[in-house]
Structures are given as C-alpha cells and as structure tokens.
Amino acid sequence: MVSRFKEALNSGKFVITSEVAPPKGTNLEKFLHHIDLLKDKVDALNVTDHQSSVMRFPSLGGALAIIEKGGEPIMQMTCRDRNRMALEADLLFAYSRGIKNVLCLTGDAVPVGDHKEAKGVFDLDSLQLLKTIHQMMDGQDLGGNELDGGVEFCAGAIVTPEAQPIEPQLIKFEKKVEAGAEFFQTQAIYDLDNFKSFMDYARKFKVPVLAGIVLLSSARMAKYMTANVPGIFVPQDLIDELSGVPKEEVLAKGIEIAGRAIAALKKDAICDGVHIMAIGKEEVVPDILAAAGL
Numbered sequence: 591m592v593s594r595f596k597e598a599l600n601s602g603k604f605v606i607t608s609e610v611a612p613p614k615g616t617n618l619e620k621f622l623h624h625i626d627l628l629k630d631k632v633d634a635l636n637v638t639d640h641q642s643s644v645m646r647f648p649s650l651g652g653a654l655a656i657i658e659k660g661g662e663p664i665m666q667m668t669c670r671d672r673n674r675m676a677l678e679a680d681l682l683f684a685y686s687r688g689i690k691n692v693l694c695l696t697g698d699a700v701p702v703g704d705h706k707e708a709k710g711v712f713d714l715d716s717l718q719l720l721k722t723i724h725q726m727m728d729g730q731d732l733g734g735n736e737l738d739g740g741v742e743f744c745a746g747a748i749v750t751p752e753a754q755p756i757e758p759q760l761i762k763f764e765k766k767v768e769a770g771a772e773f774f775q776t777q778a779i780y781d782l783d784n785f786k787s788f789m790d791y792a793r794k795f796k797v798p799v800l801a802g803i804v805l806l807s808s809a810r811m812a813k814y815m816t817a818n819v820p821g822i823f824v825p826q827d828l829i830d831e832l833s834g835v836p837k838e839e840v841l842a843k844g845i846e847i848a849g850r851a852i853a854a855l856k857k858d859a860i861c862d863g864v865h866i867m868a869i870g871k872e873e874v875v876p877d878i879l880a881a882a883g884l
Contacts, residue, residue: 606632607863632875665684693745724769752779780822812828852864
C-alpha cells in the first residue's frame with residue numbers, strides 16, 4: 591500500500607513537510623502537542639534521529655506516536671548508531687507498525703554531540719542504507735536471506751545545495767537517485783538564485799526535491815550558522831533585515847522571511863515543495879505557512 595506522503599509526492603501538488611524533535615526523556619507532552627498542532631497542516635512530519643549526535647527519545651518511537659495521532663510520519667534513520675543488522679531490524683519493526691516513509695542519513699559525527707565517549711558505528715552510510723531498503727523491498731536482507739514477509743517504503747535522502755564546492759554534492763545526489771531515493775529534503779537554503787541553479791541540475795533526474803527552510807530566530811543565529819555549519823550560507827541582506835528590528839520583533843521577522851521564501855519557491859515552481867525546520871519553535875510553523883499564503 592502506497593504511503594499518503596508518496597501519494598502527495600506523485601500528485602504534482604506543492605508538498606509541505608515539517609519536523610518534530612523528540613525530547614531528551616520520557617515527557618512527551620510538548621512533543622505530542624506539536625504533532626497535534628501540525629499533523630493536519632502538512633503532508634508529513636519528520637522525526638529526528640538523535641539530531642546533532644544528541645541522545646533523545648528515538649525516531650522510531652516518535653514516528654509511532656505520529657501514527658497514533660493520525661498523522662503521516664517520515665522516520666529519520668541515521669547509520670551512526672547501529673550496524674546493518676540493527677538497521678534492518680528497525681526497518682522490519684517500523685513497517686510492521688505502519689511506518690512507510692524513511693529518510694536515510696549517515697549521521698553527524700559523535701564529537702559534536704553530548705555523548706563524546708560513544709563509539710560511532712557507521713557500518714553503512716546513507717547511500718548504502720538506501721540500497722539496503724530496496725534490497726529488503728525485493729525480499730532479501732543484506733545477508734542474502736529471504737524475508738518471511740516483505741516491506742514497502744518510500745525512501746528519501748538529503749542534499750546540500752549551498753555546499754562549496756558543490757560538485758561533491760552533485761555526485762552524491764546522482765548516486766542517491768541511482769540507489770533509489772524517491773525524494774530529497776535539502777539542508778537549509780537562503781540564496782534562492784543559487785538554489786535555482788541547483789534545481790536546474792536536479793530537474794534532470796525527475797525526483798521530487800523539497801527545499802529546506804530553517805527559521806531564523808535572530809541575526810546571531812544567522813551569523814553562527816553561516817560561520818560554523820557547513821553548507822549553510824545566510825546572505826548579508828537577510829542578516830541586516832533581522833538586525834534592523836527591535837529584539838521583540840525578531841522572531842516575527844524570521845517568520846516573515848521564511849514565509850516569503852516559501853511563497854517565492856511555490857510561485858515560480860522552483861522545486862516540488864518545502865521542508866520546514868523550526869528547531870525548537872515548532873509552534874510557529876502554522877504562522878510560517880500563513881506568511882507564505884498557504
């Protein structure tokens with residue numbers, strides 16, 4: 591049975607996804623509130639998987655919570671923390687419980703997180719995980735053994751359109767398409783002209799691309815990401831725009847900037863949709879959609 595998210599991707603509509611971050615602990619009250627707030631406003635909700643190598647409630651558990659709430663989950667799966675057997679087992683369990691969408695990630699390096707003594711696994715990378723999912727969909731595990739009961743996933747990947755140099759990203763993008771990626775969600779994009787150039791390339795492969803929209807909540811955040819996060823560049827005019835308003839109005843300005851970008855992407859049909867990342871401020875995603883006229 592095709593997932594609702596895959597149906598949306600195939601419909602030709604402007605697809606909207608967002609994400610919810612699980613808590614560090616078992617208090618799911620805020621997490622569940624965000625699911626309730628967003629599940630009927632977007633086509634699917636990503637659940638992050640120990641994002642930035644910070645230990646949290648698992649993506650698999652969060653995806654199950656979305657299903658229980660009547661939403662459509664995209665389970666993020668990183669290769670950093672599990673070997674191939676554990677990844678395969680989680681995929682079997684996920685499918686058996688109605689999870690049909692997976693975003694394949696290699697995972698951030700362990701030292702950037704809060705468990706610096708942990709040992710990264712990286713038995714597979716995101717490209718190999720995509721291939722694993724398709725092998726399982728063909729009825730075999732990575733040991734060549736026949737599965738008693740198959741799986742069917744809509745498996746996607748990420749790409750970083752603002753990476754410099756861009757050529758390695760283009761090579762990875764093409765390899766992920768060849769490995770069976772059915773959709774892409776990008777890392778944050780702010781330079782729409784640069785993103786248009788990337789999409790001129792990506793359109794050759796006829797795979798849906800959802801532009802990553804990260805909410806800018808301050809000029810300081812914008813400067814920090816530009817200086818410290820590989821593949822993210824916030825143009826100076828946006829930083830100046832955030833700096834030019836009183837402190838109490840900065841979040842509203844960030845919402846306006848995000849909404850403006852989404853509206854432009856949709857109006858000019860630059861890509862197939864957007865993936866909105868509010869990073870701890872999920873409650874303003876409806877305001878971003880309103881600012882975009884959606």
